[in-house]
Amino acid sequence: MQVGVLALQGAFAAHSDCLASIGVQSVEVRTPEQLSSVSALLMPGGESSTMSQLLESSGLFDLIATRIADGMPVFGTCAGMILLASEILDGRSDQRSFSAIDISVRRNAFGRQVDSFEASINSSVGDFQGVFIRAPRIERVGDGVEVLGSFNNEPVLVRQGNVLAASFHPELSNDARLHEYFVSITANRKKV
Amino acid sequence: MVSTNGSSSTGTQRVKRGLAEMLKGGVIMDVVNSEQAKIAEDAGACAVMALERVPADIRRDGGVARMSDPEMIIAIQASVHIPVMAKVRIGHFVEAQILQSLGVDFIDESEVLTPADETHHIDKFDFTIPFVCGATNLGEALRRISEGAALIRSKGEAGTGNMVEAVRHLRSILGDIRKITQADSAELFEWAKRLQAPLSLVQEIAETGKLQVPLFAAGGIATPADAALAMQLGAETVFVGSGIFKSENAAPRAKAIVEATTHFRDAAVLARVSTGLGVAMTGIGMDEINETQRFAQRGW
Helix, strand or coil: CCEEEECCCCCHHHHHHHHHHCCCCEEEECCHHHHHCCCEEEECCCCHHHHHHHHHHCCCHHHHHHHHHCCCCEEEECHHHHHHEEEEECCCCCCCCCCCEEEEEECCCCCCHHHCEEEEEEECCCCEEEEECCCCEEEEECCCCEEEEEECCEEEEEEECCEEEECCCHHHCCCCHHHHHHHHHHHHHHHC | CCEEECCEEECCHHHHHHHHHHCCCCEEEEECCHHHHHHHHHHCCCEEEECCCCHHHHHHHCCCCCCCCHHHHHHHHHHCCCCEEEEEECCCHHHHHHHHHHCCCEEEEECCCCCCCCCCCCCHHHCCCCEEEEECCHHHHHHHHHCCCCEEEECCCCCCCCCHHHHHHHHHHHHHHHHHHHCCHHHHHHHHHHHCCCHHHHHHHHHHCCCCCCEEECCCCCCHHHHHHHHHHCCCCEEECHHHHCCCCHHHHHHHHHHHHHCCCCHHHHHHHHCCCCCCCCCCCHHHCCHHHCHHHCCC
């Protein structure tokens, strides 16, 4: 099992470090060849509009969409979550997403950097110190989506099948439990 | 400044350095109005730096360069979704208070503007907003980190279209980090003394092998190849100042530099995006600028 980290732009290095801390070597994915070598993909935070453009110019967008449809496990954090959502509110009009998880997210809904915060959040995977950076908000959760974690009674960690998404940054709090959880989804899928 | 409300806190180091992490692998572009900001965002910039004049014009015009008019910054904030940065003069903490009240996402305490204090930099722990500061060497970088900077960039020599100084600064910072990882514990005291930097930060570098905060490149980057050179040397993102909007075809050049920064090790991509961009900014040789006109020597 090879885990890839989408490395077009954003906090990919922090995710790779986090995976390394639990003994998982990851591959940085910037090209179709690199994508074909991985069996799971992590989509980091960063700027979703920048990543959208680079997904197009690198030829990765359609390939990733196909892989997700085929069941490849994906984990999107912050901007990565926006890329996975079925509906983006307040995004750029030309911004595309993979529609891989039935949620509506509002870009930068928690405000500008001055409002960025960290807080403890409760989840069925464990309690986390969640770091929220100009974070998106999950405003609607579809029927097939499981809410795994919340903050102030709002969903911040959700899952639908092999798709996991968080509005916060587990890679910034020296805590790899969510990465372990994602790797376990990937490993279980392998056995099927 | 850390503020806590119930279980949530703003302005922590983790939150400040976190935004710097989000900017990695991207391009931060200088813009002077909302039209340019939109061009930058359309091209894939991960943030824009709002300022009244790009460094090349500040250099040409002379006089005192100050924080930009809030009206212009507000217009740029309204026109894009990506983070908006703005510059304050070195030591001018009131300009920084103003930018924070405007909700700017990152403050650049910049040598490109005329310094307001020739001894002190801003106490950046006093602010909720993260700061980026320039450095020419590791000692300067660590002094800025000790004052609370969440991000370090090379100073380079802004507004020249010539990246020789940025290369010098990146090599100096990263080269010294490599040497420190080889030093024994006794030698670290000497390193701290030589760098005029806190011993604890030097010891931390010896252990981790990297700077405490992300390191970006700035100063003189004008082409996709320049951006890729900075990245291959070890920078994690590039700032492009005058290089885009002082060139012939700003939009395609901006997009090309974004692609080059992502695919910085892929020479075939670099060749493709470098093709047919038209004339880059003319640029200035270092021997054409006398010592007193160099921005990089500002900061202490």
